[in-house]
Amino acid sequence: MLSGKQKRFLRAKSHHLKPIFQVGKSGVNENMIEQIVDVLEKRELIKVNILQNCLEDKHVVAEQLSEGTEAEIVQIIGNNIVLYKESEKNKTIILPE
Template structure:
C-alpha cells in the first residue's frame, strides 16, 4: 500500500512518461496483463491509455489491471492510468 507522499512522488515521475499500452473496445485480456506485468518488471512505473471506444469504465479497467498484474494504481487522470509495481531485479525507483 502506497502512502500519500509516495503517490505524490510517483505522480511527479509519471508526468513525463508517455502511455505505452492502450485498452480498446475488447477491454482487458490475459495477453495484455502478461505484457503489462513484464513491462512493470522492467520499468516499475508506466501509463496505460484508455481509448474512447472502450466499453468499460476506467475505474473497472484500473481495478482489473491492478488485480491481474499485482500493481498499485497511483493515479487515474483523464483516460490514463498510472501503475506502479516494485521490481525484483531492475529496481531503480527509490520511494521516499
C-alpha cells in the first residue's frame, strides 16, 4: 500500500508520461493484462487511457487492471489511470519513506 507522500511522488513522475495502453469497447481482457504486467516490469510506472467507447466505469476498469496486474493505482485523472508496480529486476524508481 502506497502512502500519500509516495503517491504524490509518483504522480509528479507520471505527469510527463504518455498513455501506453488504451481500454476500448471490449474492456479489460487477459491479453491486455499480460502485456501490462510485462511493461510494468520494465518501466514500473505507466499510464492507461480509457477510450470514450468503453462501456465500463473508469473506476471499475482501474480495479480490474490493479487486481489483474497486482499493481497499485496511483491516480485516476480524467480518462487516464496511472499504475505503479515495483520491478523485480529493473528497479529504477526509489520511493520516499
